[in-house]
Structures are given as C-alpha cells and as structure tokens.
Amino acid sequence: xxxxxxxxxxxxxxxxxxxxxxxxxxxxEMEEKxxxxxxxxxEDGFGDHPFYHCLVAEVPKEQSSDGYTVIAFAxxxxxxxxxxxxxxxxEDFFVMKEYRSLGIGSQILKVLSEMAVKTRCSSxxxxxxxxNTKSIEFYKRRGAADLSSEEGWRLFAIEKEELLKMTGK
Amino acid sequence: MDFKIRAATREDCKEISRMIMExxxxxxxxxxxxxxxxxxxxxxxxxNPFFESLVAEVPEEHKSKEGFTVVGYALYFYTYSTWKGRSAYLEDLYxxxxxxxxGIGKGLLCKVAELGKKKQCVRLQLSVLNWNTPTRDFYAxxxxxxxxxxxxxxxxxxxxxxxxxxxxxxxxD
Numbered sequence: 442x443x444x445x446x447x448x449x450x451x452x453x454x455x456x457x458x459x460x461x462x463x464x465x466x467x468x469x470e471m472e473e474k475x476x477x478x479x480x481x482x483x484e485d486g487f488g489d490h491p492f493y494h495c496l497v498a499e500v501p502k503e504q505s506s507d508g509y510t511v512i513a514f515a516x517x518x519x520x521x522x523x524x525x526x527x528x529x530x531x532e533d534f535f536v537m538k539e540y541r542s543l544g545i546g547s548q549i550l551k552v553l554s555e556m557a558v559k560t561r562c563s564s565x566x567x568x569x570x571x572x573n574t575k576s577i578e579f580y581k582r583r584g585a586a587d588l589s590s591e592e593g594w595r596l597f598a599i600e601k602e603e604l605l606k607m608t609g610k
Numbered sequence: 611m612d613f614k615i616r617a618a619t620r621e622d623c624k625e626i627s628r629m630i631m632e633x634x635x636x637x638x639x640x641x642x643x644x645x646x647x648x649x650x651x652x653x654x655x656x657x658n659p660f661f662e663s664l665v666a667e668v669p670e671e672h673k674s675k676e677g678f679t680v681v682g683y684a685l686y687f688y689t690y691s692t693w694k695g696r697s698a699y700l701e702d703l704y705x706x707x708x709x710x711x712x713g714i715g716k717g718l719l720c721k722v723a724e725l726g727k728k729k730q731c732v733r734l735q736l737s738v739l740n741w742n743t744p745t746r747d748f749y750a751x752x753x754x755x756x757x758x759x760x761x762x763x764x765x766x767x768x769x770x771x772x773x774x775x776x777x778x779x780x781x782x783d
Contacts, residue, residue, distance in 0.1 A: 462692040474693045481695050493690040521661035521687055523630045523702050524643045526653060533692045554776035563644070564769035571762035584772025589764035592639075593740035596763045599723070599754045600733055606753065 444504065445545055447552055450495035450514070452487045455479050457511035458495060465535040469570060493518045493532065496552060498545050512537045515549045520566070529557035531567035550583065568596060611672060611712040615721050618663035618683065620655045623647040625680040626663060633704040637739060661687045664721055666705065666714045674708060681709040684718040686726075691733065698726035700736040715748065737765065 450458060459479050466472045485492045498513035506512065513536040520530045531553060536546045557565045569576050577587070588594045618626060627647035634640045653660045666682035673679045682705035689697045700722055705714045726734055736754075738745050746756070757763045 466693060471693070476694050477692060485690065485695060492688055492696055516690070516692060518688075518690055519660055520689065520699065521653065521685070521701060523626075523650070523685055524634060524639075524645065526645045526649050527660055530689065532690055551776050554773055555778075557773060558777040564767055565773060566765065566767050568763045569766050571764050577764075577766075580766055583776060585766050586769075587764050588767050589758055594737045594765045595740050595746075595756055595758035596735065596737050596765065597746075597749055597754045598733055598735045598757050599749070599752060602753070 445498050445500050445512070445540075445543075447496055447498050447548060450486070450497045452483060454495070454497050454511060455482045455486075457497065457509065458482060458514055458516070460509070461511070461514045461535050461537070462516075462533060464537065465533055468535070469573070496549060498536070498540075498549065500540070506537065506539050509537075512540045513545050513549065515553060517553060519560070519562070522564070525563040527560065527562045529553065529560070529562045529565045531565060534567070546579070611709070612669055613672075613681070613709075613712065613714055613717070614667045615664055615714075615717045616667065618654070618665045620651050622663070622665050622680060622683075623650040623654070625678065626650060626665065626683050626685070628678075629680075629683050629704050629706070630702065632706065633702060636704075637742075661685055661701065662725070664718055666709075666718055668709065674706060678706070681706045682714045682718055684722050686722050688726075688729065688731065689735070694732045696729060696731045697733040697735060698722065698729070698731045700734055703736070716752075719752065 456479055459477065459482055462477065463472060463475050466475045486495060493516050496515045497511050499510050500512055502510060514533070515531060516533040517529055517531045520528045522528050534546070534549065554565060569580065581587070624647045627650060631640060631643055634643045654663060664684045665680050667680050670679060674681060683702065684700060685702040686698055686700045689699045691697050700719070703715060703718055723734060736749070738749065
C-alpha cells in the first residue's frame with residue numbers, strides 16, 4: 442500500500458504537472474494536442490489571476506517510479522451555472538498507472554468534493570470521453586450523473602481561427 | 611434595429627435573472643432554476659467574480675411588449691485547458707424572441723469572443739441540448755464544432771447527496 446500525501450500544487454510542481462498532463466493526453470490518445478509549456482502553466486496558475494488550481498499526490502522517495510515522487514494530479518477551477526450558482530469544474534484528473542487501485546484517485550475526488558461543499562458550490566462538473574468506460578464506471582459508482590446521456594447536453598468548441606473571424610481581425 | 615451591447619452592471623441582475631428564467635423555460639427545465647438576482651449580484655460583482663456578463667439594450671422606443679429595454683444577455687467565465695491553455699466558456703446566450711433576427715445574438719457572441727481574445731484565450735466552449743437544432747445551426751454557422759459528436763465527450767455531474775457523501779469521506783486535515 443503506497444504512503445502518499447495530497448497537497449496544493451506549488452510553482453515548483455509545474456514540470457511534474459506538465460509531465461502528468463501529457464501522460465493523461467497519451468492515455469486519451471490525443472498526446473499531440475498538448476500545446477501548453479511549463480512557462481504557460483506557471484503564468485496561468487501562479488500569476489496574479491490564476492486560471493486554475495491544482496492538487497498533487499506525492500509519494501516518499503523510496504516509493505518513487507523512475508525518480509518521480511509526484512504521481513497524480515487534479516486540475517480544477519470555479520465556474521458558474523445561472524440556475525444554481527457556483528460550481529467546481531474538474532478539468533484533469535490522473536493517477537500514474539503504477540499507482541492505481543491504491544485509493545489515491547478516490548481520495549483526490551473526496552478532497553475536491555469537500556472543497557466544493559466548503560466553497561458553497563452546488564455541484565462538481567467535468568467531461569469524460571464516452572469510450573473511457575473505466576472512468577465512467579468509477580464516477581457512476583460514486584453517484585455521478587451523465588448529463589449528455591440523461592439530458593442531451595452536447596459540448597461545442599469554437600477554436601481560435603473562427604474566434605478571430607468573429608472579432609473581425 | 612438599433613441596439614447596444616455593454617458590460618452588465620449589478621443593477622442589471624434583476625433583468626438577467628428574468629431572462630435566465632425565460633431561457634430555462636425554452637430549454638424545458640424551469641424548475642431547475644434555484645438562484646435569484648441576489649446570488650447573481652453577490653457572485654458576479656464581488657472582488658473575484660465567478661462570471662462576467664454582457665447585456666443587449668434597445669432604445670426606449672423599441673422596448674418589449676412588457677416594457678423591457680434589456681432584451682438579451684451573455685454570461686461567461688474563464689476556464690483552462692491542459693492542452694491549449696486559457697479558454698472562455700459561454701454559459702448562457704439569450705435574446706428575447708421578439709428581438710431575434712436583428713443580429714443581437716451574433717453581437718453578443720462576437721463581443722465575448724473579443725473579450726476572450728483580449729485575455730489571450732485560444733478557445734470558446736459552450737454546450738447545447740441535442741434537440742435544439744436552431745441553436746446548434748447558429749453556432750455551426752460560426753465555425754463551432756460539436757465535440758460530443760466528433761470526439762465523444764460527455765458531461766458528468768456530481769451534486770446534492772452524492773456530492774455531500776463524497777465530501778464527508780474526505781480525510782481530515
């Protein structure tokens with residue numbers, strides 16, 4: 442059983458966060474889509490106006506894998522629903538393969554839920570790819586609702602090129 | 611028709627709240643609206659606002675049947691993509707039915723795009739109900755891609771008792 446701690450990420454964790462982002466993207470078969478650099482993450486998460494918050498899980502040196510002690514992360518931010526108010530949005534959530542089934546993911550989710558309730562959020566939202574059945578089961582076991590299936594919500598994105606056309610520049 | 615798009619003020623929250631309810635009725639979920647203008651005032655106009663908002667206003671001579679001059683709104687906030695960085699999320703976009711077809715919806719959408727661009731956002735995201743074809747067409751015409759269709763993304767939610775249950779199991783500090 443791994444000994445681990447969960448803590449708020451600090452600027453020094455940025456290289457590990459980027460490494461884990463890329464590992465998750467690889468797992469989702471979309472590794473080439475990660476455009477972020479360590480510089481972006483540092484400025485966007487630890488500058489004057491943070492765009493995200495991050496939790497990391499750390500194991501002691503003697504249990505490290507390939508020398509890495511930061512072995513899981515969750516990135517989240519606060520959003521708003523005009524029907525129910527503040528929400529906690531979970532953007533990324535990943536535990537390195539070698540550290541799964543040890544309760545780390547479960548613990549992270551509980552800490553995030555506690556934070557959501559403490560900050561008066563009505564709900565925690567996130568998206569999952571429909572072919573990621575393991576993750577969907579993990580969330581459903583804990584009472585999550587699939588709003589795409591149940592209520593028919595579809596996610597849309599307008600990318601930079603199209604945005605620029607709209608701003609007329 | 612003459613109209614003006616401007617940043618919402620605290621005083622606009624009553625109008626925005628009225629239109630939130632109108633949009634919820636259109637989306638066939640009016641019983642799901644649990645907050646009023648008071649929460650909007652508190653959460654949108656505090657030190658670290660949880661959202662930003664724009665309103666569309668028409669001159670007095672074009673006011674609605676019931677006498678409203680604030681006839682549309684957009685509510686959005688900033689998010690983060692671990693792949694691409696800063697993003698904006700358009701949570702609500704609404705124009706009162708009698709004012710549609712005048713470019714107000716497009717004006718609101720373009721203004722949000724411009725504000726996002728100023729903050730170096732690389733993407734604007736939103737969600738639409740699958741039966742809402744006019745709205746899906748509106749966004750598709752502006753270059754939006756349906757990521758649920760093309761990449762299989764599903765929205766997941768934890769709330770109410772399920773959220774509380776998870777929270778109660780969190781390790782104590």
